[in-house]
C-alpha cells in the first residue's frame with residue numbers, strides 16, 4: 001500500500017513520510033527528533049521502520065532534527081553533495097568548542113538577542129520583533145534541545161564519548177544528483193533542480209507501486225523543468241507560501257520581503273494557482289498545498305485561491321484539495 005503523510009509543513013519545520021512496498025522514507029527532518037517521532041506515532045507510522053532520510057536542501061526548517069533522527073534510527077541520509085557540504089558548514093563552527101563552551105555561547109547569544117529584541121521593540125515596532133523572535137527559536141532553541149537530547153541518549157555509554165561530539169556525523173551518507181533518478185528499496189526517486197536560495201535545492205517525484213507523487217516546495221517560481229516533472233502525478237504537493245498582498249503589507253522588513261518574492265524565494269498563492277489553472281494536467285487525485293507562511297498567509301486564502309483555479313476547469317472534479325499544516329500532521333493519504 002502507498003501512503004503519503006505530511007508531518008509538518010511551514011517555515012518552522014518540514015517533514016513528510018513516503019511509504020510504498022516495504023520501504024519507508026522520511027523527506028526532510030525539519031522538526032526535532034522527539035517531535036518527529038511523536039507526530040509519526042500520532043498518525044500510525046512507526047519511526048523504527050524508516051529506511052532512509054532524503055533531504056531537499058539545507059535550510060533549517062528542513063534539517064533541524066536531521067542528525068539526531070538519523071543517529072537514533074541508524075539510517076542513511078541522502079543529499080546532493082552541495083547540500084551535504086552546506087549543512088556541514090552550518091554546523092562546523094560548533095565543532096571547535098566543547099559542549100559546555102557551546103552551551104555558554106548559546107546563553108550569551110540568547111541574552112544578546114534578547115537585548116537586541118528589546119531595543120528593536122523600541123525602534124521598529126512589533127512586526128520585526130516577531131520576526132526576530134522567530135529567527136531566534138529557529139537558530140537557538142531547537143538545536144540546543146537536539147544536543148541535549150542526544151547527550152541524554154549517550155549518558156549510559158562508556159565515558160569515552162568525547163564532550164565535543166562531531167555534530168556532522170551521520171550513520172551513512174549517500175549522494176544523489178538532480179536529474180539522475182535513483183532507488184531506495186521499493187521507491188524510485190527523481191530529484192529535480194528548483195529555483196531557491198540554497199546550495200543545491202531539489203524537489204522530487206516519488207514512484208512506487210505504480211503511484212507517482214510530486215513534491216515541490218521552496219521555489220521562487222515554477223520553471224519548465226519542474227512543470228515537466230509534475231506531469232502525470234497522482235499526488236501533487238505544491239508550495240503555496242504567501243498571499244502577495246499580505247506579504248506586501250505584512251511585518252517583514254523590506255529586504256526579507258524582497259527575498260521571499262524573488263525568483264529564488266517562495267511560491268505565492270497566486271503563482272501556485274496560476275500553475276493549477278494553466279499548466280497543471282489535472283491528473284492528481286490529491287493536491288496538497290504546503291509550506292504556508294504563518295505571517296503572510298491564511299489557510300482559507302490559500303485554499304480559496306487554489307480552489308478557484310481548479311474549479312475553473314470542470315474536468316478536474318476528482319482533484320481533492322488538502323492543506324498541510326505547521327503544528328499538526330495531515331491525515332495520511334492512501335493509494
Ligand SMILES: [Zn+2]
Pocket residue numbers: 057059196198218
Ligand atoms: Zn528553503
Ligand SMILES: [Zn+2]
Pocket residue numbers: 010011014059061062218291
Ligand atoms: Zn522551507
